[in-house]
Amino acid sequence: MGLIVQKYGGTSVGTVERIMRVADRIIEYKNAGNDMVVVVSAMGKSTDVLIEMARQIAPNPSAREMDMLLTTGEQVSIALLAMALQQKGYDAVSLTGWQAGIATESVHGKARIQEVDTARIRSELQRGRIVIVAGFQGISEKGEITTLGRGGSDTTAVALAGSLRADKCEIFTDVSGVYTADPRVVPMAQKLDSISYDEMLELAILGAGVLHPRSVEAAKKYKVKLVVRSSFSQEEGTCVEEAADMETGRVVSGVAHDEDIAKITVVGMPARVGTLSRLFNTLAGAQINVDIIIQSSYDAAVTNISFTVSSDDLVRTLDTLAAYQEALGFDKVEHESGLAKVSIVGAGMITNPGVAAEMFQQLAEQDISIKMVSTSDIKVSCVIPAEQTSLAVRTLHTAFGLDVAEQAVVHGI
Known part of the structure; x- marks a missing residue:
């Protein structure tokens, strides 16, 4: 056939x-x-x-x-x-x-x-x-x-x-499809019948382990009909498809998390044209993927640049920066591990103002400190202490109306 x-x-x-x-x-x-x-x-x-x-x-x-x-x-x-x-x-x-x-x-x-x-x-x-x-x-x-x-x-x-x-x-x-959150963390997460390539790509990049990000990129590029389903049941899975075919009523489609984050701050970089280019080209040359980036200046001559990497890349990043300190001209490097990133994703966020504010409010009410923030048209990510990850994910999942009454089934654990 x-x-x-x-x-x-x-x-x-x-x-x-x-x-x-x-x-x-x-x-x-x-x-x-x-x-x-x-x-x-x-x-x-x-x-x-x-x-x-x-x-x-x-x-x-x-x-x-x-x-x-x-x-x-x-x-x-x-x-x-x-x-x-x-x-x-x-x-x-x-x-x-x-x-x-x-x-x-x-x-x-x-x-x-x-x-x-x-x-x-x-x-x-x-x-x-x-x-x-x-x-x-x-x-x-x-x-x-x-x-x-x-x-x-x-x-x-x-x-x-x-x-x-x-x-x-x-x-x-080992799960029946793509869920609104990791059902191991949020038992009341709901399975989605369908999700857009763009939303799935964001969720995958942000820590949803059900699909590899590059697989979603390739599926979108080559218009592959992609279905995620369980090998332990005959239940229908989740179809990953073009946004035009998607349900438009959801503001937030899912909550993702990544507990493998480290923050690095390069202190005292020269504040001149090309500074960012030299720094991140150096890291790219060492095959280091950088995520959230924040630049802050405290005088006209120097600037501090903070960014996040995978915890697995922390040592390699520090070694690379140490090797190029003289060439890049910065004063010192500070780093912080034991961090996580929690994110909300949804195509509906484009036309619904106030989603980020609601996310910040919900985290504040749980006394969860936010160390860094990154946004795009369809996602908001916050870097938080890793020990508060589960609380943050469950709080946001409930706050954005994603909970369902029946507990998700995870097979094969």
Whole structure:
């Protein structure tokens, strides 16, 4: 009937029993006449186990060797799933990222997909095979194995769907779709039937773990029909689609949070044209992603620049700044960890004034201090102490009318 790309996350294939269950679901689609390409993550928490083993050997292991290590997790799961399908009488073949033709830039740990050569996959499909592809990985032009960053299997699936012109891309996870907040934090969060690409992209960037941000970018760019659903039930999921098809009554569509934030302040930067450019080009050259930025001047000659990074990038950021202190000409660097970012997202915010003010008021009433603020047309983000994250998320979820009566079900924990 069509070509379907599916992605199953680590929880969905966390045990042999679950792998057999995933195989049964894939067979249902195959028996309905579909060609099937299936992207799989590493089993359960196996990636975390590999990272911990690496750190026991080397506190700061080489990025190349980490990619060599971490990509083995997906190779285990694709081989086992292919075996499960073969055992049930279906022809299947497992492919690593490079065997599947996924070419990336030459960056270890956070590589971007540059192109997909679909020849091998199309050849296997023509032979009637179910194709199982390792998510999260590819190969650079230098012939090096690369990874796409945590959650990169989503990006793999959408990239394949776009390149193959698939009829649909389904992302299977341990929840039934996209919720108005993480149901582990807000039990009364509601599942959305649909959400726009732009809203989903903001939520993903801001910490909603259900989809990788780059997968949403790719889905929007290539107009991939994207559905998020549970691998543990037959419940209909959430459709990520163009804003024109969306319900317009919601002011706020969701509350996201990220408890992995660090704040850095560069003190005493020269206050002249090009200061910001030099600073952030230096950080970009070290592959450091910067989020919220605030500049404050206390006299005509110097300025202070504060910004946030992922806590994982804190040490690398401090080391980079130390190495370039003389060239950049600043006095010192201050940093603060133990922070989180809580955000509200909604396309309806564009035409509804006062949403940010209501957010600030709600946080103030709970005595939650706001350290930094960032806004766009469809989101407001606040940096707060990490220990107050759950309280902030629940407070905002209730305040913007997103609670429902029935508790959300999270499978597979």
